Each structure stands twice: as structure tokens, then as C-alpha cells.
Amino acid sequence: MKHIPYALLAVCAVLFPYCVQRIFLDTPIEAEMGTAQKIFYFHVPLAWICMLFAVVCGVAAGIQLRRRSDRAEAVAIAAGEMTVLAGVGVLITGPIWGDATWGTPWTGDARQVSTALLWLVFVAYLLVRKYGPQGSERLAAALAIFGAIDVPIIYYAVKIWKTTHPQTGVVGSLPQTMWNTLFVCLGAMLSLSIALVWIRAAQARTAMALDEAWVAQDQPAGLQGQLS
Amino acid sequence: MNELELEQPEGQRDAETPEVGTKKVEGRDPKTVRLKRAYEAEVENKVASDYSHIVWAYGIIWALFAIYGVLLWRRASAQKADLAALQAKLSKSTPKP
Numbered sequence: 001m002k003h004i005p006y007a008l009l010a011v012c013a014v015l016f017p018y019c020v021q022r023i024f025l026d027t028p029i030e031a032e033m034g035t036a037q038k039i040f041y042f043h044v045p046l047a048w049i050c051m052l053f054a055v056v057c058g059v060a061a062g063i064q065l066r067r068r069s070d071r072a073e074a075v076a077i078a079a080g081e082m083t084v085l086a087g088v089g090v091l092i093t094g095p096i097w098g099d100a101t102w103g104t105p106w107t108g109d110a111r112q113v114s115t116a117l118l119w120l121v122f123v124a125y126l127l128v129r130k131y132g133p134q135g136s137e138r139l140a141a142a143l144a145i146f147g148a149i150d151v152p153i154i155y156y157a158v159k160i161w162k163t164t165h166p167q168t169g170v171v172g173s174l175p176q177t178m179w180n181t182l183f184v185c186l187g188a189m190l191s192l193s194i195a196l197v198w199i200r201a202a203q204a205r206t207a208m209a210l211d212e213a214w215v216a217q218d219q220p221a222g223l224q225g226q227l228s
Numbered sequence: 229m230n231e232l233e234l235e236q237p238e239g240q241r242d243a244e245t246p247e248v249g250t251k252k253v254e255g256r257d258p259k260t261v262r263l264k265r266a267y268e269a270e271v272e273n274k275v276a277s278d279y280s281h282i283v284w285a286y287g288i289i290w291a292l293f294a295i296y297g298v299l300l301w302r303r304a305s306a307q308k309a310d311l312a313a314l315q316a317k318l319s320k321s322t323p324k325p
Binding site for chain 2: 038039043097192214
């Protein structure tokens with residue numbers, strides 16, 4: 001189990017150069033958007049990863065709230081950080097792509113705004129987790145659950161409102177070569193993000209154990225039990 | 229002189245008249261060549277701009293993940309040091325049998 005994140009990082013190290021080769025040498029240039037469309041192969045997987053870990057964080061925060069589980073808390077913190085990290089990636093690469101194809105980086109459409117809202121909610125979650133007073137875990141968990149509820153809104157935004165983003169079915173309508181390249185990139189990004197979340201969750205659990213051990217160190221009666 | 233020739237502007241009539249020592253190339257008149265060059269320049273600018281956007285987008289994604297990786301590595305180092313400090317303190321305070 002300890003070696004799984006490092007195995008995932010190794011998979012990612014092999015896949016990344018292959019992704020770049022596929023994107024620039026094996027996949028045709030899209031007819032309407034031109035070369036700028038190649039941003040899509042990392043922008044879309046990042047958006048999916050952002051939404052996936054937002055849901056993971058919301059579920060883990062809910063479990064932590066109900067069962068007071070250290071493991072769920074560690075997963076929630078790690079997934080929350082990954083949501084913010086992937087969210088930054090999406091919110092930067094999206095406007096860069098928009099600038100190249102729509103002529104403007106920000107159109108303020110429903111998908112952009114709901115993604116920005118998701119990112120802000122998880123930034124708030126991390127800030128409350130880190131700097132909130134004792135007992136603020138409940139507020140943090142509520143924020144994470146609210147953020148997870150925003151995920152279906154992001155997904156259906158293009159169906160409910162008129163947006164500059166394409167419809168959700170556009171990925172399914174891609175030619176086979178573009179589809180294959182997208183999924184190789186998704187594999188690379190997913191293995192990287194799972195590895196980082198795994199490592200971060202392990203660190204969060206270690207930090208909790210160390211805190212408890214330092215506290216117990218002042219109480220000789222409980223010392224052995226805490227450190228064992 | 230027919231009606232069509234009368235309507236042609238002065239410059240264009242000169243362009244169509246081959247200069248001494250040159251031969252008119254059919255289908256590659258200067259107007260078409262200029263139009264093609266303009267298209268090529270436009271495409272070149274678009275591709276250069278697209279590559280610039282791609283480099284920025286990919287660079288930012290990879291930089292973000294690299295920075296996060298470094299932060300995780302630094303946090304792991306700090307935890308190792310914390311654990312070593314705790315063990316050192318414990319070994320001092322625990323009486324040897």
C-alpha cells in the first residue's frame with residue numbers, strides 16, 4: 001500500500017512524454033479552432049479531476065462529520081487541496097484557450113462562474129480548516145458539502161443556460177484519434193493527482209498522530225498508548 | 229478597344245502587360261499571389277499565437293503541479309524532523325532499564 005502512490009507517479013512519468021508526443025505529432029489539428037485546441041487535452045481532464053475531488057472531499061467531510069474519522073478527515077483535506085490546485089489550472093488554462101478561440105478570456109458564462117464559485121468554496125474550506133478556531137470543522141465540512149453540490153451545477157450549466165462552452169456531448173462526438181489522446185492525458189493527470197492526494201492524506205494522518213504524540217508526551221500515563 | 233478594357237484601371241492594365249524579357253504565367257497573376265501571401269501571413273500569425281497560448285497553458289499546469297510536489301516534499305521533511313525531535317525527547321525522558 002505504501003508504494004502505490006510512487007507506482008502511480010512512475011506511470012505518470014511514462015505517460016506525460018507520451019501525451020505530448022500524441023498531442024503534437026499523432027493528433028490532427030482541429031479545423032475550426034486550430035492549434036490552440038490542443039489546450040483541451042489537459043484543460044478538460046483537469047476540470048474532471050477538479051470536480052471528482054470536490055465530490056470526494058464533500059463525501060469525506062460528511063463522513064468525518066458523522067463518524068469523527070481521522071482517515072476521512074485526512075482524505076477530505078487532501079482532496080480539498082487537489083480541488084483547489086486543479087481548479088487553479090482550469091481557471092487559468094480556460095481563459096488562455098478562450099483568448100485564443102473566442103477572442104476574450106472571460107465571457108462570464110454559467111460554467112465559468114460556477115467553476116470559479118467551486119474554487120472559492122474550496123479555498124474557503126482550506127482556510128477554515130487551517131486557521132479556524134476549535135470546533136470549526138463543522139463549518140468546514142458544510143462548505144465542502146456545499147462545494148460538492150456545485151459539481152452537478154457545473155456539469156449541467158451548459159444544458160440549463162445559454163453558454164459559450166460547448167454542450168456536454170461534444171467529447172463523445174470527437175474523432176477517435178482525439179478521443180484516444182484525451183484519455184491518455186486523463187490517465188496521466190489522474191494517476192498524478194491520485195498519487196499526490198494519497199501522499200497528502202498520509203501526511204495529514206502523520207501530522208495528526210504527531211500532534212497527539214506531542215500532547216501525550218506531557219502526560220506520562222498515556223505516553224506509551226499514544227505512540228504505539 | 230472593347231468595353232471591358234475601358235473599365236480596367238490604369239495600374240491593373242500595366243500589371244497584366246508582361247514586361248520586356250518576361251513571360252506571363254497563366255493562373256499566377258500578381259493579385260492571386262498577393263492574396264496567397266496574405267493568407268499565409270495570417271495563418272503564420274495564428275499558429276504563432278496559438279503556440280504561445282499552448283506554451284503558457286501547459287507551462288502553468290506543469291508549474292502548479294511541480295510547486296505542489298515541492299510543498300509536499302518540504303512538508304514530509306519537516307515531519308521527519310519533528311518525529312526525530314520527538315524520539316530524541318522521549319529517549320532522554322524514558323529511564324533505561
